Amino acid sequence: MPRTPLAFLSPADQERLRALRRMKAIAVGALVFMAVVFVIAFWLQQRQPWLGYVRAAAEGGMVGGLADWFAVTALFRRPLGLPIPHTAIIPNRKDEIGRTLGEFVETNFLAAEVVRTKLTQTAIAQRAGEWLRQPSHAERVAAEGSTIAIAVLNALSDDDVRDLITDLAREHLVDPEWGPPAGAWLEKIVEADAHHGAVDLAADSISTWLDTNGEAFAGLISRRLPSWVPKLAHRFVDETVYHEAVKFVHAVQADPQHPARLAIDGYLGRLADNLQNDPATRAKLENAKASLFDSPRVGALATEAWNTAKAGLLKSLADPASGLRARAAQAVQEVGERLTTDAALQKRVDTWVSDAAVFLVDRYRHDIASIITDTVERWDPAETTEKIELMVGRDLQYIRLNGTVVGALAGLAIFTIAHAVIPGV
Known part of the structure; x- marks a missing residue:
């Protein structure tokens, strides 16, 4: 189970943790059920021979459930704390997993042809134009742009600007x-x-x-x-x-x-x-x-x-009703209208975006993929185990449950075939 307290997890991770605990309880419950059935059938099979089939099914279910419990547990930690070889795979091979995942993303997702094909199939300019032509969206872009411009203007040193103007x-x-x-x-x-x-x-x-x-x-x-x-x-x-x-x-x-x-x-x-x-x-x-x-x-x-210019700009940028903000929003709408209706412009923008994306991918895909590798390497082994178990642990518990069911069916089938084929059994 993840050791991180529930209160420190994000809402999504809290829900994943609750689902993981439910599935673990179900898988354990199925294994315990098989054990109880095995004990009862084993005890009474001398008096009721047909219970031999039940015992065989329960025995197979226990074997399958225990085997899959061991396999699932060995991914994240040492079963029962025993130093069994090739267990606790994720914490022991965390860095290698990170490198492999980074290489996989770099090779299969950040390839130039993959990116170009995806972007070519996406009408980027048209979609952007349809979004920008909406008045509320244009005003939002103008507002966000004004916020950025205000931050830049406030961050600028007046002395540096003066020196820059003087130098120019x-x-x-x-x-x-x-x-x-x-x-x-x-x-x-x-x-x-x-x-x-x-x-x-x-x-x-x-x-x-x-x-x-x-x-x-x-x-x-x-x-x-x-x-x-x-x-x-x-x-x-x-x-x-x-x-x-x-x-x-x-x-x-x-x-x-x-x-x-x-x-x-x-x-x-x-x-x-x-x-x-x-x-x-x-x-x-x-x-x-x-x-x-x-x-x-x-x-x-x-x-x-x-x-004077700076003060005027700051005032106009901060006022949603200013002429500057209104003209900026109108300009954004006009750009969106052109992107929606001008096929030639759409083609130029789509080509430019595709070329720029392919250039960035070709030049920096290793650096982008290394973010995954570096991030995983910085994680604590226990933290890595918890993160991965939260993401996939619930589905792995289905393996345990399926193993119990399949083991029971396999045990019943083997016992039945043995009685039918081997004389005297």
Whole structure:
């Protein structure tokens, strides 16, 4: 019997233990019944000869029951505690059983062809799609994904993230030289006249500002005139400057070939060329870039941006009614719908899953099977015996019961044949 107290077993193991005890009691009861019948028949067979047949049946039943009791018991322990060879097989050969079981699983269940055949016969993508397209399932996936994402975000060190962002920014933004690619990009813009829209926008913005902020020119120039100049002249100068500025901007707006526009075209063309070919211009750009990224303020802004983004994500992920969770659930449903209806996508997903599973099995099947071997090796021999007996012991008790019945029938048959064949018996 397993030595583990009933209270420490799982509910399933408790039920197995109760069933094992019931079957043991039945098997023992059958053996005791045969023994009682044998004693009574042996005692009375001189007076009632027909009881000889009963005695032979009971005798055969006892022999069969005892033989099967010995065989079943020898699997798990030494019968009656006697050091009989080839008994207590499971505790004595525990490690070998574990290795054999691991090899059996590796050879017969983790073979590439077995896995591929099984997966090929299973519509994985379609089944997954039918499950994911259900709103409740999609919400569950979104909820579980949010829980995982929250755990990951909380586990991340803000300092590590900041250092990672800094390293990535330096690798991909700071270290590469900006001049040649920026010059090439600007050259293409100028050649395509794509910058004209920006010039038009700037001119329109300046014109709008001038039209609504004429008073800003009051004193802009006149305050720099000598104090002996009359006030009337001050006003005249300011108004003249304002009107000339308005006329200039309107002229730029109206004339696509205005000298100011051409000057901007020429400047941008020269800047594009210098960024690509002039070491001094490229050096200035690199110095400005380095100053910008090395500025403590930029680092503080990056840290603040990460903290804000993290806090926002945590809040949205934790709220079942947030837009992020709703969109995630909707996206999962859409994926499920496509997996259900798109045959081409189903085929690609099924092929990908099969290939991935076969790859993992081919590469790691020995490691997977070794889990069985290692686990069994770590088990205590008595614990191993109890676990296995709980799993198969009830069925083995049927062997004892069957042995008792078959032994009785065999004993009766042998006794009957002997009386019929051998004279004088």
